[in-house]
Amino acid sequence: MRLLVCGGAGFIGSTFVRLRLREYGDDVTVLDKLTYAGRRENLHDVIDNIRFVHGAIEDPAAVGAAVIECDAIVNFAAETHVDRSISGPEAFIITNMQGTHVLLEAARERGLRYVQVSTDEVYGSIDSGSFTEFSPLQPSSPYSATKCGADLLVSSYYHTYGLSTTICRGSNNYGPYQYPEKLIPLMILNALAGDHLPVYGDGRNVRNWLYVEDFGHGISYALAHGAPGETYNCGGPDECENIDVVRQILSLTGREDSLIEYVKDRPGHDRRYSLASDKLRALGWTPRVDFHEGIARTVDWYRSNAWWWEPIRTGEYLEYYERHYGRALKP
Ligand code: NAD
Ligand code: TYD
Numbered sequence: 001m002r003l004l005v006c007g008g009a010g011f012i013g014s015t016f017v018r019l020r021l022r023e024y025g026d027d028v029t030v031l032d033k034l035t036y037a038g039r040r041e042n043l044h045d046v047i048d049n050i051r052f053v054h055g056a057i058e059d060p061a062a063v064g065a066a067v068i069e070c071d072a073i074v075n076f077a078a079e080t081h082v083d084r085s086i087s088g089p090e091a092f093i094i095t096n097m098q099g100t101h102v103l104l105e106a107a108r109e110r111g112l113r114y115v116q117v118s119t120d121e122v123y124g125s126i127d128s129g130s131f132t133e134f135s136p137l138q139p140s141s142p143y144s145a146t147k148c149g150a151d152l153l154v155s156s157y158y159h160t161y162g163l164s165t166t167i168c169r170g171s172n173n174y175g176p177y178q179y180p181e182k183l184i185p186l187m188i189l190n191a192l193a194g195d196h197l198p199v200y201g202d203g204r205n206v207r208n209w210l211y212v213e214d215f216g217h218g219i220s221y222a223l224a225h226g227a228p229g230e231t232y233n234c235g236g237p238d239e240c241e242n243i244d245v246v247r248q249i250l251s252l253t254g255r256e257d258s259l260i261e262y263v264k265d266r267p268g269h270d271r272r273y274s275l276a277s278d279k280l281r282a283l284g285w286t287p288r289v290d291f292h293e294g295i296a297r298t299v300d301w302y303r304s305n306a307w308w309w310e311p312i313r314t315g316e317y318l319e320y321y322e323r324h325y326g327r328a329l330k331p
Pocket of ligand 1: 006007009031032034035037038056057058076078118120147171174178
């Protein structure tokens with residue numbers, strides 16, 4: 001298949017590109033703006049086997065250049081960090097909503113298949129049970145609100161123009177190449193450095209963890225077998241309180257629990273996410289990696305790939321960290 005992967009230089013997008021080359025032999029074009037989270041290093045082992053276009057999804061000219069000779073668009077490109085959406089929502093509105101609109105127009109003009117990569121966060125928080133695809137959309141953060149807006153636009157292009165769209169909503173991903181602003185890579189790198197581990201609130205928020213390759217497979221099922229106009233949840237096999245995630249990381253890195261530091265909670269912090277994925281499972285998808293195995297693999301990867309993360313822990317990242325956590329990282 002000839003695929004345009006938008007946001008393919010990010011964490012999940014680059015994993016998807018690798019998987020598609022390896023398991024499907026696709027002809028892949030990546031369109032990526034290379035924001036702080038998008039890095040050529042994420043594609044270091046496959047860069048010679050793809051076409052790379054440096055550009056923004058909200059730029060029709062860049063999209064027009066990238067989409068040539070493609071059969072389908074899979075859109076990962078987004079601003080993705082909830083905390084950054086709270087301190088600066090504008091970029092989220094431009095990329096997540098306007099950018100999605102530009103991609104949908106490009107798909108409509110050319111009659112392309114379109115898959116939107118979305119998130120469980122569009123449903124908001126749930127105290128017990130799990131969200132299905134029919135649950136109401138109740139986003140809490142500017143991040144999740146703009147992902148909702150994008151999903152609604154995608155659905156409208158199916159209903160209004162008959163575009164072959166499918167939405168795939170993943171739960172919290174983790175694994176190699178994740179930017180260390182998100183819980184798991186941040187805690188791993190801080191633990192390896194013997195630095196503090198900043199846990200928001202009481203640490204009892206629950207996330208539904210999905211190993212990143214399993215999401216890549218889930219999106220592939222949605223692309224190949226998902227019905228036009230439909231949405232598929234793709235939830236991980238395990239749920240875990242943040243504090244338990246942090247304790248497992250401390251144990252795997254051989255550090256003491258005394259590194260844990262409870263810090264001010266995130267405003268509007270969703271308590272629990274949980275996805276029912278029966279629809280995607282009915283297409284044949286099943287997650288292969290449980291949290292116990294996935295977190296061990298992930299810690300090993302960060303331990304062995306300092307070349308990847310050392311350049312990140314400078315400049316903008318250090319400034320962000322200090323501004324957000326009110327303290328400097330250990331050098
Ligand atoms: P990421 O932040 O690691 O990567 C985002 C990528 O998009 C980067 O390569 C960045 O350069 C690129 N990008 C940002 N703005 C762009 C623009 N305007 N034009 C072109 N490229 C742009 O994010 P991720 O964690 O890999 O998430 C990918 C997608 O999956 C997002 O749509 C996100 O909402 C969704 N998702 C993420 C998770 C998760 O746990 N990380 C879970 C479910 C769904
Ligand atoms: P995050 O990785 O930002 O994903 P999301 O908020 O999109 O689910 O955060 C996962 C959980 O970890 C969330 O409940 C917030 C919490 N968290 C901390 O406790 N400390 C941190 O430094 C970060 C970044 C997150």
